[in-house]
Amino acid sequence: MNYRGNSAFSHQQADKVGVLLTNLGTPDAPTKAALKPYLKEFLSDPRVVEFPRWLWKIILNGIILNIRPKRSAEAYKTVWTDRGSPLLYHTEDQAAAVQHALTQDLGEHVIVDYAMRYGKPSIQDALDRMMRAGVRKLLVLPLYPQYSASTVGSTFDAIANDFTQRRWLPEFRFISHYHDYDPFISALVNKIERHWETHGRADKLIFSYHGVPLRYLKNGDPYHCECYKT
Incomplete structure (x- = not known):
């Protein structure tokens, strides 16, 4: 096993606190070609569809991925904007607002980033950026107020899977719900x-x-x- 590390690490680099906001995900474009890989990643997650894997693979690859991408693309076209997917740019705007607020309160040592559970920007890419920037304490906030295994649980799976492949792990806190906060x-x-x-x-x-x-x-x-x- 070749664990991923930070080859650009410097002992002079200041330790940072990272806040990672995560959301569900979005295709790259409102097209059938873009929807198919996105839906495959999403619907292949056993947290999302709790069904016998062998049977679900037949249904997914034989039926759903040949029908649903075109229909979903038509729906996405109705909400797509000049900035792209609303879910993506609203998440980006939220991250920017949180960054501004935390910088005002806590200073420059806090880094806020965002990622999608499915599609781009990926959780792995966001964590890579944060680790390279010196994040040694990490807070992950899935943007789901109520916990479900199919949303928050799946996000934890993705974080945990990334950590199993990473050499240097940060101190870590995961917020699982805030439905009555x-x-x-x-x-x-x-x-x-x-x-x-x-x-x-x-x-x-x-x-x-x-x-x-x-x-x-x-x-x-x-x-x-x-x-x-x-």
Whole structure:
């Protein structure tokens, strides 16, 4: 095993604290050609689809990857902008805002970066950049307030897999959820109230969440309960 190291390391390099924001991922372009490898990476993750691997590979490669890329590309085209994928540039903007806030409070020794669980920029590439910059303490924040094995759990798998191949590991903290964290709830409340002030208040307020199979809940996944608690 040839573990990855930092050949450019210098003893004069100052130690840094790193904050890595992670999101789900996006294809490189709203095209069938770009969607196919992205969907293959995403849907091949056993955390996302808990199904017998041999049977799922047949279904995925024989049916889904021959049908879904074209349909998904058409959907992506409806939201694609001059800056590219909204998920990508919103994540980039969030990272820049967090960097600005932490620099104001803590100084220049904090580095904020971002990565996608599937697609680009990859978690491995982001960690490589941070390690080269001198990050010795690392905080990973998946941008999912509620924990699910298919999102947060999968992100941890990717971080852990990277660490098994890396020679020098940083001190490490992983935030698994913040569904009832007071500042998060306050941010939601403030956004809703600002919307009501501008557009008026309707009869009902509906919260919508991404779904997961019911059997995930029955097998102990807390996502449903944490959404309800939020």
